[in-house]
Amino acid sequence: MNKASGPTNYDELRGAIAQRHRTLSGRLQQIAEFVLDHPTDVALGTVAEVAQRSGVPPSAIVRFAHALGFGGFTEMQQVFRSRLVAGVAPSYKARLARMKSEEKSVLGRQPAAVLSRFVSEAQSALAALSQSVHARELDAATAILAKARDIYLVGLGGSFPVATHLAYVLRKLGRRVVLLDGTGGSIHEQSHAATRDDALVAISFRNYYTDTARLFAELVGRGVPTISITDSLLSPIAEGASVVFEIQDMPEPALRTLVAPMCLVQALAIGLDLAVD
Amino acid sequence: MNKASGPTNYDELRGAIAQRHRTLSGRLQQIAEFVLDHPTDVALGTVAEVAQRSGVPPSAIVRFAHALGFGGFTEMQQVFRSRLVAGVAPSYKARLARMKSEEKSVLGRQPAAVLSRFVSEAQSALAALSQSVHARELDAATAILAKARDIYLVGLGGSFPVATHLAYVLRKLGRRVVLLDGTGGSIHEQSHAATRDDALVAISFRNYYTDTARLFAELVGRGVPTISITDSLLSPIAEGASVVFEIQDMPEPALRTLVAPMCLVQALAIGLDLAVD
DNA sequence: CATAAAATGAAACGAATATTCTGACCGCCA
DNA sequence: TGGCGGTCAGAATATTCGTTTCATTTTATG
Numbered sequence: 249m250n251k252a253s254g255p256t257n258y259d260e261l262r263g264a265i266a267q268r269h270r271t272l273s274g275r276l277q278q279i280a281e282f283v284l285d286h287p288t289d290v291a292l293g294t295v296a297e298v299a300q301r302s303g304v305p306p307s308a309i310v311r312f313a314h315a316l317g318f319g320g321f322t323e324m325q326q327v328f329r330s331r332l333v334a335g336v337a338p339s340y341k342a343r344l345a346r347m348k349s350e351e352k353s354v355l356g357r358q359p360a361a362v363l364s365r366f367v368s369e370a371q372s373a374l375a376a377l378s379q380s381v382h383a384r385e386l387d388a389a390t391a392i393l394a395k396a397r398d399i400y401l402v403g404l405g406g407s408f409p410v411a412t413h414l415a416y417v418l419r420k421l422g423r424r425v426v427l428l429d430g431t432g433g434s435i436h437e438q439s440h441a442a443t444r445d446d447a448l449v450a451i452s453f454r455n456y457y458t459d460t461a462r463l464f465a466e467l468v469g470r471g472v473p474t475i476s477i478t479d480s481l482l483s484p485i486a487e488g489a490s491v492v493f494e495i496q497d498m499p500e501p502a503l504r505t506l507v508a509p510m511c512l513v514q515a516l517a518i519g520l521d522l523a524v525d
Numbered sequence: 526m527n528k529a530s531g532p533t534n535y536d537e538l539r540g541a542i543a544q545r546h547r548t549l550s551g552r553l554q555q556i557a558e559f560v561l562d563h564p565t566d567v568a569l570g571t572v573a574e575v576a577q578r579s580g581v582p583p584s585a586i587v588r589f590a591h592a593l594g595f596g597g598f599t600e601m602q603q604v605f606r607s608r609l610v611a612g613v614a615p616s617y618k619a620r621l622a623r624m625k626s627e628e629k630s631v632l633g634r635q636p637a638a639v640l641s642r643f644v645s646e647a648q649s650a651l652a653a654l655s656q657s658v659h660a661r662e663l664d665a666a667t668a669i670l671a672k673a674r675d676i677y678l679v680g681l682g683g684s685f686p687v688a689t690h691l692a693y694v695l696r697k698l699g700r701r702v703v704l705l706d707g708t709g710g711s712i713h714e715q716s717h718a719a720t721r722d723d724a725l726v727a728i729s730f731r732n733y734y735t736d737t738a739r740l741f742a743e744l745v746g747r748g749v750p751t752i753s754i755t756d757s758l759l760s761p762i763a764e765g766a767s768v769v770f771e772i773q774d775m776p777e778p779a780l781r782t783l784v785a786p787m788c789l790v791q792a793l794a795i796g797l798d799l800a801v802d
Numbered sequence: 803c804a805t806a807a808a809a810t811g812a813a814a815c816g817a818a819t820a821t822t823c824t825g826a827c828c829g830c831c832a
Numbered sequence: 833t834g835g836c837g838g839t840c841a842g843a844a845t846a847t848t849c850g851t852t853t854c855a856t857t858t859t860a861t862g
Contacts (some may be wrong), residue, residue: 266758273809281759288610295850305811321850326849332609333565359663359796366792367655370784371648378644386636406693407687413783416683419781441780469611502697505791506690507647507784515643519636550839572820582841587821617825 249452254317254324261324264316272315275304278321283328291328295321370507373497377508381493384517389491392473393423393520396447399440400467403426403451403502404460406501407509410451410477418457421521428463435463444471449516450485451477451500451509463483475516477509531594531601535564535608538601541593549592552581556589558604568605572598614731647784650774654785663796666768669750670797673724677716677744680728683778684786686753687728688778691790694714698798705740713739721748725767726793727762728754728786730775738762752793754786 255261265280277411282302283290292297299306313324393399399418403411408429414425424443430434442448448467452460461484468474468488476489479498488494495508532538542669549557559579560567569576576583590601642743670676676695679689685706703719705712719725725744729737740763745751745765753766756775763769772785 262758263764266763268757283776284757292606329569359667360660362796363658363663363792364655366788367651370651370788374644374647378641381640383637385642390636409690412689417779439608502694505788507787510784511643511647511782515640
């Protein structure tokens with residue numbers, strides 16, 4: 249039965265698995281998902297190990313290899329191993345390719361060059377973030393959120409994704425969140441119930457939405473503790489805030505990747521969750 | 526006999542071999558030179574294979590392992606294998622750092638430590654992104670978006686911020702965008718008008734929303750060109766898509782920073798804008 | 803509902819593996 | 833020359849491995 253031979257390299261194998269995934273039966277689908285998620289385990293493990301980690305009997309692993317056209321598990325494993333040996337010395341090749349694409353970034357209207365440009369820009373934005381944010385601000389913000397009954401979030405326009413992400417994570421962690429998105433009325437109506445026992449997280453970058461600024465001023469006036477995430481200490485949501493996170497060098501709205509504020513709000517939410525235990 | 530344990534990583538092993546090389550006896554020196562020249566063979570081969578290629582009997586290989594402080598060949602082989610997995614997986618370093626910080630969970634609970642952890646995780650996610658996304662896929666996706674009359678976007682739950690960000694940027698660039706958010710009815714009603722002259726960008730990660738999957742299948746069936754951003758080739762929005770961007774190693778929903786997909790959609794939008802001139 | 807077909811999992815088989823053991827070999831010094 | 837410590841290669845062994853088999857369950861089909 250060794251006549252039939254399956255894919256010969258890892259990419260082909262992935263394609264073959266994805267293609268046949270629907271037609272495979274339950275157990276085999278389960279194995280397909282596992283091997284795509286843990287290719288290294290398959291490359292280095294034994295049948296018994298792979299079987300145990302994926303929660304199936306060993307015979308099912310062999311059946312899976314047969315279904316893909318291999319003569320057995322060992323034959324399929326060779327493909328996974330080829331991925332490992334190919335990846336062991338990628339540094340030179342990858343760097344060469346990267347430098348080439350970065351060179352072309354001057355000419356570079358090609359989408360690949362655009363991507364690598366944004367990636368490197370995001371990298372430096374993250375580096376700047378961890379340097380500019382201090383522990384004192386993080387601690388203060390965490391304390392405010394920990395005491396808050398309801399957490400109000402506002403971020404309009406280009407900052408809306410950041411607000412929705414923070415809302416999502418906080419809700420996952422069991423917090424009561426009011427996301428001010430303005431649907432079905434004004435954000436002022438939505439925030440009417442906010443008191444000094446609650447908290448507001450405001451996110452806004454140039455050009456600042458006047459709605460965000462007005463709402464911020466109103467809640468500050470009512471004594472609501474406020475955390476601002478913005479790009480300047482002179483922004484309309486900086487003065488009066490309990491804590492200000494300043495994220496500098498934000499590009500113009502259409503060119504933002506938002507990675508820095510996304511990372512920050514993530515850390516705020518998780519840090520809050522870890523702190524209250 | 527497991528008392529003696531040799532070096533635990535490849536660099537230590539190389540140092541140990543170089544150091545003891547003089548004191549080793551003839552056959553063992555011969556083996557030492559071979560394993561330093563062919564580490565991959567040692568990592569993936571059997572004792573018999575390594576013995577044959579290096580021109581020594583199998584028992585000599587085992588004695589060599591013993592001489593280095595290992596309990597046997599298998600134990601030494603683990604070190605050579607660790608070298609392989611370290612080279613292929615860019616997230617290896619990040620996971621290591623994560624485990625370390627989780628070990629130090631006492632310090633790791635401070636918000637500042639949480640932030641730096643997410644930052645470093647985001648860094649490696651970006652590195653993995655630029656390595657896994659190929660120019661071919663970017664070009665194909667750009668071509669689809671360029672031809673589209675209306676661009677439909679769907680991303681629910683944790684992926685919603687990505688969808689809103691893409692919608693924002695595309696609208697800034699003058700594209701006609703329909704963001705399927707389900708407000709005021711089902712997303713199926715909102716997408717009723719989509720035709721093969723339009724395009725759909727679907728974003729979904731584990732656990733996949735069934736609404737996203739259903740909508741995706743429906744529009745694919747209607748012949749609408751589709752770009753999928755997901756975390757597995759086996760995800761419900763992969764099969765039938767015109768282009769699939771696979772972003773691997775996405776953490777569990779509450780711990781995602783979304784930096785990789787955010788960066789990708791940004792590059793897609795800007796790349797589209799530059800390409801149509 | 804009855805029957806056939808396919809899929810599944812536990813166990814057993816044979817092959818291949820890493821390791822240990824034994825006797826022979828070599829250089830060294832008295 | 834004759835013993836001696838260390839090294840060696842090859843056979844012996846116990847273990848582990850991949851694969852197959854088969855009874856049972858599940859699923860599809862009439």
